[in-house]
Amino acid sequence: MSASDDRSAEGREGLNRPPPDQGVMLEARGLRLAFGGVRAADGIDLSVMRGEFLAIIGPNGAGKTTFINMTTGYLRPQAGSIHHEGERITGLSPRAIVRRGIARSFQLPQLFTEHTVLENAALAIAARLGIWSPLAPLLRREIREEARELLARFGLSAIEESRADTLNEGARKLADIAMAVALKPRLLLMDEPTSGVAASEKMAVVETLARVLRDAAVTAVFVEHDMDVVARFADRVAVWSQGRIVALGPPATVLSDPEVQREVIGVSGAIHA
Amino acid sequence: MRRAEPLLALAGAAALVGIAYAAPWLRFVLTIALAKGLAVLGILLLLKAGQVSFGHAMYAAVGAYVVAFAAPGMGEALVLLPLATGIAGLLGLVVGLFITRYREIFFSMLNLAISMVLYSMLEKFYAITKGTDGIRVAPVTFAGLSPERESAEWAMFAIALLLAFGFGIVARLYLASPMGQALAGIKTRETRLEFMGVPARHVLLSAYVFSAVMAGAAGAIIAMTTRHVTPLLAYWTTSGELVFIAILGGAGGVLGPFLGAAAYELIRVHAAAAFADLWQLTLGIALLLVILFAPGGLWGVLARLFRRVRA
Numbered sequence: 335m336s337a338s339d340d341r342s343a344e345g346r347e348g349l350n351r352p353p354p355d356q357g358v359m360l361e362a363r364g365l366r367l368a369f370g371g372v373r374a375a376d377g378i379d380l381s382v383m384r385g386e387f388l389a390i391i392g393p394n395g396a397g398k399t400t401f402i403n404m405t406t407g408y409l410r411p412q413a414g415s416i417h418h419e420g421e422r423i424t425g426l427s428p429r430a431i432v433r434r435g436i437a438r439s440f441q442l443p444q445l446f447t448e449h450t451v452l453e454n455a456a457l458a459i460a461a462r463l464g465i466w467s468p469l470a471p472l473l474r475r476e477i478r479e480e481a482r483e484l485l486a487r488f489g490l491s492a493i494e495e496s497r498a499d500t501l502n503e504g505a506r507k508l509a510d511i512a513m514a515v516a517l518k519p520r521l522l523l524m525d526e527p528t529s530g531v532a533a534s535e536k537m538a539v540v541e542t543l544a545r546v547l548r549d550a551a552v553t554a555v556f557v558e559h560d561m562d563v564v565a566r567f568a569d570r571v572a573v574w575s576q577g578r579i580v581a582l583g584p585p586a587t588v589l590s591d592p593e594v595q596r597e598v599i600g601v602s603g604a605i606h607a
Numbered sequence: 608m609r610r611a612e613p614l615l616a617l618a619g620a621a622a623l624v625g626i627a628y629a630a631p632w633l634r635f636v637l638t639i640a641l642a643k644g645l646a647v648l649g650i651l652l653l654l655k656a657g658q659v660s661f662g663h664a665m666y667a668a669v670g671a672y673v674v675a676f677a678a679p680g681m682g683e684a685l686v687l688l689p690l691a692t693g694i695a696g697l698l699g700l701v702v703g704l705f706i707t708r709y710r711e712i713f714f715s716m717l718n719l720a721i722s723m724v725l726y727s728m729l730e731k732f733y734a735i736t737k738g739t740d741g742i743r744v745a746p747v748t749f750a751g752l753s754p755e756r757e758s759a760e761w762a763m764f765a766i767a768l769l770l771a772f773g774f775g776i777v778a779r780l781y782l783a784s785p786m787g788q789a790l791a792g793i794k795t796r797e798t799r800l801e802f803m804g805v806p807a808r809h810v811l812l813s814a815y816v817f818s819a820v821m822a823g824a825a826g827a828i829i830a831m832t833t834r835h836v837t838p839l840l841a842y843w844t845t846s847g848e849l850v851f852i853a854i855l856g857g858a859g860g861v862l863g864p865f866l867g868a869a870a871y872e873l874i875r876v877h878a879a880a881a882f883a884d885l886w887q888l889t890l891g892i893a894l895l896l897v898i899l900f901a902p903g904g905l906w907g908v909l910a911r912l913f914r915r916v917r918a
Contacts, residue, residue, distance in 0.1 A: 406802065432804035444799040446792045453788060460785035461803040468786040468813065469777070517803060 357384040358420075359521050359553045360405065360436075365414035367400060367577075374400035375411060376577035382521070387547070387554045389564040389585070392574030392598055398557040399441065401574070402523045405555075406438045407431040418521065437519035441526045441557075443510035445498035451509050452494040455481040458516035481516070487546050488512045504535040508542065515546060522547065524556040528563055536560065540567055561589060573598050611913060612860055616775065619862065620768060623869070627764055633876075634760050638832050640865075640872040641767035643852060646825035647864035648778055649818025650853045655782065656811055657794030658710065661846050662718030665725045666695040666819040668841035670826025672729065675742040675836045682747040684766065688827050695823020696816055703815035707808050710797075719843050729838035741837030744830050763832045770828070774821050775861045781817065782861070790814050822849075851890075855897055857904020866905045 358381050365378035374397040382388050390398045403409040405416055407428040415424045423431055446454050456477045460466070465477070473481075485494050488508045493501060498509065507527055514522055527543060528536045540563050547554050558564050564571055564585055571588040573581035575598060581588050588594055623641075627634040646667050653660050670691035677687055706717050729736045736742065746753065749762045781787045789810045792800050800807045830836050839845060848871075856867020871890070878889035901908045 428801045429804045429806060432802060438802055440799075444796045444802070446788075446799065447795045448791060449788065449795075457785065457788055457792060458803050461789075461800075461805045466784075466786050466789075468784050469780045470785075471780075471783045472785045472788045473783075513799070513803070 358382070359384045359386075359418070360555070361417045362401070362405070363415050363417075365401070365404060365411045365416065367397075367404060367409060367411045373397075373577040375404065375414075378414065378577070378579060380572060380579060380582075382553060382555055385551065385553055386569040387544075387556070387567055389568035389571045390555065390557045390574055391559070391561070391564060391571060396574035397577040398574050399525055400577075402438060402525050402555070402557065405431075405523060406436060432517060432519075435518075435520040436523070437514040437517045437521075438523040439507075439511045439514045439525065439527060441529060443506040445501075445506060445509055445513070447499035448497065450495050450497055451485060451490055451501070451505075452478070452481050454498055454509060454513055455484050455494075455516055458513040459484070462517045484512055484516055487549070488515075489542055502532075503530040504532060504539055507531055508539060511543060515550060515552070518550070519552060521553045521555070524554065526557050526559065528558065528560055536563065537566070543567075565589060609860065612779065612862060615909075615913075616772070616862055619865070620772070623768065627761075631757070631760075633873075634764050635832065636872050636876055637869065638760070638764045638767045639829060640868040641764075641771045642825040642828035642832070643849065643872070644771055644825075644856075644865035644868035645767075645774055645828070646822040647849050647852045647856065647868055648774060648861060649821040650849050651858050651861070651864050652778065652781075652790065652814040652818050654853060654858045655787070655794065656790045656814060658714045658811070659850060660718040660818075661715045661843060661850065662720070662722030663818065663822050663849055664843075664845035665718075665722035665841045666699060666822035667826035667829065667845070668722075668725060668729065668836075668838070669695045669698055670823035671830035671836040671840050672736070672742070672826075673823075674747075674827045674830035675744045678745040678747055678831075682745050683751070684747045684749050684762070684831060687747060687831070688766070688770075688824060691827035691830075692820050692823040695826065696820040699816045699819020699823075700812075703812045703819070707811045707815055719846065722841055722846055723843060726838050726841040726843075729841060736838070739838060741835055744834045744836060746834070747831050760832075763828065767828050767832075770824055771865060774824070775865070778817075778821075779861045781814075786810060786813060851894060853904075855894055855904055857901075857906035857908075859903055859906045859910060862909075863904055863906035866909070870905055 360382040362378050362380045365375045367375040378401060390401065392398055400409060404411050407426050407430065410425045415422060417423065418434055418436060421434065423434060446457065449457070453472065456472050459477050459480050460472060482491065482494065485491050490505060490508060490512065493505060501509065511524060511527060528539055531539050544567055568585050570583060571585050572579050573588060573594055581591060581594050623637055627637055646663060650660060650663055673691040673694050674687045677690060702721055706714060709717055730738055754762060789800060789805055793807050793811055797807045826840065852867040852871045853864060855871055856863035874890055874893055875886060878886035882889060897904060903910065
């Protein structure tokens with residue numbers, strides 16, 4: 335086993351997470367979607383097991399975000415199907431998909447910039463609870479308490495009264511994911527949860543995320559470019575290239591594959607031993 | 608500042624009553640200002656969502672024409688007001704179902720277009736609407752009483768003030784509620800709302816209908832106060848005037864629209880008296896000064912002063 339494999343195995347053990355069971359949480363079959371002549375999804379077949387953390391890696395333009403967009407209802411595949419816990423969700427609206435227990439975070443954090451961090455979390459909680467009374471305050475006691483507890487789990491308590499547009503990138507990413515977690519999803523799709531985060535903050539962000547998702551028993555699919563994060567965080571890795579999955583398996587196997595290292599990871603993205 | 612709003616509202620109301628008592632000729636002006644403030648409060652709700660309506664005067668016109676049509680048959684103010692606001696709200700729902708699909712310039716221009724359709728109908732269907740001559744509104748009763756002119760003016764002033772308070776309180780609660788906060792979310796991250804399972808269009812529609820209701824109430828008050836309605840109430844410049852007042856007053860709080868409306872009407876009346884041909888220039892300069900030096904509007908200036916005093 336290489337140094338990177340050691341680190342990967344040790345990292346996941348460090349997360350103290352039980353192994354995923356065998357139930358299928360998400361199943362994509364034959365997904366196809368093209369934008370003009372560009373095939374963003376060219377026959378995607380993928381099963382995500384309940385409780386696992388699946389990383390999606392690949393070069394820009396490989397179709398990683400397109401997969402997330404199709405799964406969460408932002409894009410409709412031209413062919414193929416997506417099932418979530420056995421129910422077909424292909425082509426449903428984002429709202430309908432959220433109601434089925436699938437949430438997402440964004441590559442560019444989608445926070446309500448004129449609201450505080452606490453209000454952002456509270457809005458997500460109110461959305462989950464379906465509380466839309468036009469006359470009772472958003473920050474009523476039960477919502478405020480849950481929002482504070484959620485932000486504490488993400489280590490964001492100190493900035494809960496800060497406006498979202500004043501946060502640094504790491505905090506914005508965490509707040510963005512916290513809003514998705516506030517919806518209490520069974521499946522969370524994260525688009526580059528650490529992109530833009532300072533290298534010094536990155537592992538702390540990942541540790542926080544891993545702990546929260548583990549505690550909430552959330553299955554996670556995440557697009558990631560940092561191979562250290564993938565090795566530390568993922569149970570399996572799917573390698574995307576030109577709208578196809580070209581490799582799928584445990585990080586130790588996939589990331590040490592010479593072809594994956596050459597074609598996808600590249601020299602600069604190689605795992606730091 | 609939000610905590611001080613109720614106190615400032617009470618102080619403002621007391622000041623208005625005092626002015627209306629000390630200068631009876633201003634009673635009419637202040638009643639119209641309160642009515643316009645109500646319509647502008649509706650504009651403020653839409654501004655919270657980042658949307659500007661250049662056609663909201665149509666709902667005031669609907670409220671006013673409902674009063675004009677219904678007054679000869681049942682001239683009771685306490686019946687006419689809910690009737691006018693209800694019909695304006697119903698029209699707001701019908702138009703809103705279509706118009707809340709659109710955003711920004713399309714939202715603005717579609718509101719303007721529909722308001723101009725209404726304007727044309729009011730102008731062209733002379734047999735029903737008396738065209739540009741307008742309709743003289745029959746005198747109304749107040750809880751069955753038919754007061755003399757001065758008492759009737761006071762009654763209208765009191766109704767306008769009570770409605771301003773009532774709608775102001777409801778709007779304030781609404782803006783602090785999950786629905787109101789989601790409305791503000793449309794301005795910054797509508798996509799996020801959808802991915803939280805919140806139908807942004809429904810949120811905007813609720814605000815749109817609420818704003819139409821308030822504009823309808825404003826129109827009803829204007830009709831009962833001026834006792835004459837014309838298609839000009841629906842003309843696009845009247846809608847522009849409401850947006851003008853919204854900017855002048857500031858969108859930071861529910862008092863802004865009333866502050867803006869009072870300032871607008873007082874500047875207009877005094878400017879018209881002092882510079883008969885230049886009153887619009889005076890208003891334009893006032894707006895320019897606000898935009899350049901007080902982007903938060905008069906409410907923003909007041910809030911800054913209040914904070915300075917407290918500090």
